[in-house]
Amino acid sequence: MPDPLLAHPGPVQTWERQPSSLLARHEQGLTQIDAVAPDILRVRFCPSGEPRPRRGWDPTLELPATELGVSGDDDALHLFVDRLVARLDCANGTLAFAIPxxxxxxxxxxPPGWRAVTLGETALGQTPDTELPPGPARIGLFLSKRMSPDERYFGLGQRPGRLDRRHRRFTNWTVDISSPGHCRGDDNMYQAHPVFLAVRPRLAWGLFLNSPWYSTFDVGASDPNALTLFTLGGELDYYLFAGPTPAAVVDQLTRVTGRPALPPLWALGYHQSRWSYASDAEVHAIAQTFRERDIPLDAIHLDIDYMDGYRVFTWDPQRFPAPTETVAALHARGVRAVTIVDPGVKKDLTSGYRVAEDGLREMHFIREPQGEPFSGWVWPGESLFPDFCRTDTRRWWGDQHAALLDAGVDGIWCDMNEPAIVDRAFGAPGEQARPIPLAARHGDAGEAQQAETHNLYGTLMARAAAEGFARQRPDRRPWVLTRSGFLGVQRWAASWMGDNRSCWEDLETSLPQLASMGLCGSVHVGVDIGGFYGDCFAELFARWMEVGTFYPFMRNHTQCGSRPQEPWAFGPQIEALTRAAIRLRYRLLPYLYTLAHLAHHRGEPLLRPLLYDFPDAADLHQIEDQLMVGPQLMIAPIYRPGVRRRLVELPPATWYDFRTGMRIAEQDAMIAAAPLGALPVFVRGGAILTLGNVRRSTIEPLTELTIEAYPDPDAAGEWTLIEDDGEGLDYRNGGLAERHFEIASLRSGATLTIAARAGGYRPPPRRLTVRVHLPDEPADLRLDGHAHIAWRWSATDQAAEITFDDDGDTHRIEIIP
Structure with a gap:
């Protein structure tokens, strides 16, 4: 039913074209449409008649303006950029879009509508407020768009439910859920992503609601034919992405919100964590056991117990008396150290705790509406919370990390940054959430309310950490991990999905959850392998390790009081399977690191749903238990107990079995064997996989590189391996090594061409093995700058082996039947 209380803009009274904008003034309000790019338009409707000024913490980037074409008549204004057109109805202010x-x-x-709203009309259930604060927080904007019957909706970030979002309602408000775990009925979680991707035959498009305020998306839940957007804040502001493919929408979104940061190579290795490894002796023992058991490891995470009374930026003098030596000992074993940092600063003004004293004196903490510093309870007790909307506060907070970085710490783990706060000591009778008041003031001049900035808190904390890291170590890439975030957080941090459970349901949930995060621009993501809450057990742990091998961020983490969850904790059989899974991760690192470079340059997710690579196969769009790992690999995880085989839908392509190298007969589906320790993995025809040797950690050099080529019967394939020094910033100035590979189709002879290495970085010498997986068909190998080498395989021949020298590398070429 239409809302009789809504105000609407009414007819266009006047309009003005600027080089990249249209300003249309209605009876009430202003519509402004900006040409952000040849395939992106930004739409703003302002009931007040004046757009809100840009905030210093705005999650979007300012892109170079694109010329906007405008023509008009009495009925409508027609707007166009190269790949997107729009029609603004002059009678009522409605918009429609089309591709050329x-x-x-x-x-x-x-048309857009607005009215005053009350707190009771929102789902802000944890707030202690009795009403919304005066001003824009009380003005709600509404907009409904037609949903095509054959359209499916994806995205909306970190959710525990189905990949396809149609027929559901979502709110955007970051919160530390208390299920515990990722229950399907939950809505809000630790991150907020008000963006969706709509896919229908021959078209994909996207919409990003550029509002950090509380907002909702009703995706056909109330009306099966209507998508309804709602936001507080007194202004409607959204970006419209033309697609026309899912990959194009993700590219467009990350052009607006920022490309993912390029992580150091070690961050793609295996991470071990627990709440908590509570002493330096325990940390040393964990690292040593990994080495003794020959299990690769790149990082150990230190949870809250490394701190002195949970005071951030301190070390406990008894349990970690010599942090520099502790971290150095880890480095000697090739292991990096990652330390947790929470935003809550203990309100300790009597013991010389400078973080609290200086922060209060310099007014770095959030203030109540009446002006006094806000305080709430977290791990250290009563605590104060930095105002990350302030430029000076972000710099001050970033500088505090010197207490950790000077000890040699390699990464920063931002936790509890929704922020999660309670009203008394943790565990005390009657404890309940006590969020920051919605009217609390933020910003350099106190220009914003908590109601506006709440969803940005985790992102701005991660930004402060990353910027502080960059100032203190200007020659190294920062690595920050965050629990909470908003769109754009990928510029500053990797993300994990918070406190899941040790159960089959949360293993299954991780698949659509991480795939959805990738569609929203957050590509370096993972979940706690084995589960955080509760006790894991052998079969579940083995299956979780299988799929965790392919998470962009691979970390094993669990809560205090749970049973041990290290790889050897479940007996020799599971230890062997886990060792093999982690070793496979290290073999995949050259491929995964190339994917990280592609994500950094064009936003391309490492882990993504089938719809991303096969947009024309509509029957595959809702499949969420098979995922692509880059464009060349597909995984089909097992997420139920006792299952030893499963149905696999095969997208339209040629497929090979990764483990056997055998080509799979052409078919739409198959039953794949999946004994414990053997996750079904498939390679797409035309793929050229770049694999490395197993290493104890990435601190050891890559000594072997294997090129596995899988020719397609009809189509050529190509791949470019991208390498750099793994940790520095020289890649920005040409310090890359790029080597391009091409494989011709089987019908064309399956010629494999390896181009000469390009770029200013020269990898250390290593042995190169090239394998071409072929049936009984001819094959050629070409290397630019080298003699042409050719062979033909037959059933009676052994695999051909040719050794040659290339820039100090020893190369070996095999043909594999």
Whole structure:
């Protein structure tokens, strides 16, 4: 039913074209449409008639303006950029969009509307407020768009439910859920991503609601034909992405919100964590046991117990009396140290705790509406909370990390940054959430309310940490991990999905959850392998390790009081399977690191749903238990107890079995064997996989590189391996090594061409093995700058082996039947 209380803009009274914008003034309010790029338009409707000024913490980037074409008549204004057109109805202010071929989408069902709203109309259930604060927080904007019957909706970030979001309602408000675990009925979680990707035959498009305020998306839940957006804040502001493919929408989104940061190579290795490894002796023992058991390891995470009374930026003098020596000992074993940092600063003004004293004196903490510093309870007791909207506060907070970085710490883990706060000591009778008041003031001049900035808190904390790291170690890439975030957090941090459970359901949930995060621009993501809450057990742990091998961020983590969850904790059989899974991760690192470079340059997710690579195969779009790892690998995890085989839908392509190298007969589906320790993995025809040797950690050099080529019967394939020094910043100035590979189709002879290495970085010498997986068909190998080498395989021949020298590398070429 239409809301009779809504105000609407009414007819366009006047309009003005600027080089990259249209300003249309209605009877009430202003519509402003900006040409952000040839395939992106930004739409703003301002009931006040004046757009809100840009904030210093705005999650979007300012892109170079694109010329906007405008023509008009009495009925409508027509707007166009190269790949997107729009029509603004002059009578009522509704908009419709189309790509140049005339395919229409995102049509308004009614003009934008607004009215005063109350706290009770929102789902802000944890707030102690009795009403919304005065001002923009009380003005709600509504917009409904037509949903095409054949359209499916994806994205909306960190959710525990199905990959396809149609028929559900979502709110965007970061919160530390208390299920515990990732229950399917939960809505809000630690991160907020008000963006979706709509996919229908021959078209994908996207919409990003550029509002950090509380907002909702009703994706056909109330009306099966209507997508309804709602936001507080007194202004409607959204970006419209033209697609026309899912990959194009993700590219467009990350052009607006920022490309993912390039992680150091070690961050893609295996991480071990627990709440908590509570002493330096325990940390040393964990690292030593990994080495003794010959299990690769790149990082150990230190949870809250390394601190002195949970005071951030301190070390406990009894349990970690010599942190520099502790970290140095880890480094000697090739292991990096990652330390947790919470935003809550203990309100300790009597013991010389400078973080609290200086922060209060310099007014770095969030203040109540009346002006006094806000305090709430977290791990250290009563605590104060930095105002990360302040430029000076972000710099001050970043500088505090010197207490950790000077000890040699390699990464920063931002936790509890929704922020999660309670009203009394943890565990005390009657304890309940006590969020920051919605009217609390933020910003350099106190220009914003908590109601506006709440969703940005985790992102701005991660930004402060990353910027502080960059100032103190200007020659190294920062690595920050965050629990909470908003769109754009990928510029500063990797993310994990918070406190899941040791159960099969949360293993299954991780698949659509991480795939959805990738569609929203956060590509370096993972979940706690084995589960955080509760006790894991052998079969579940083995299966979780299998799929965790392919998470972009691979960390094993669990809570205090749970049973041990290290790889050897479940007996020799599971230890062997876990060792093999982690070793496979290290073999995959050259491929995964290349994917990280691609993500950094164009936003391309490492882990993604089938719809990303096969947008024309509509029957595969809702499949969420098979995922692509880059463009060349597909995994089909096992997420139920006792299962030893499973149905695998095969997308339209040629497929090979990764473990056997055998080509799979052409078919739409198959039953794949999946004994424990053997996750079904498939390689796409035309793939050229770049694999490395097993290493104890990435601190050891890559001594072997294997090129596995899988020719397609009809189509050529190509791949470019990207390498750099793994940790520095020289990649920004040409310090890369890029080597391009091409494999011709089987019908064309399966010629494999290896181009000469390009770029300013020269990897250490290593042995190169090239394997071409072929049936009984001819094959050629070409190397630019070298003699042409050719062979033909037959059933009676052994695999051909040719050794040659290339820039100090010893190369060996095999043909594998």
């Amino acid at each position: 071929d005339g395919n229409e989408f995102a049509e308004d069902l009614a």
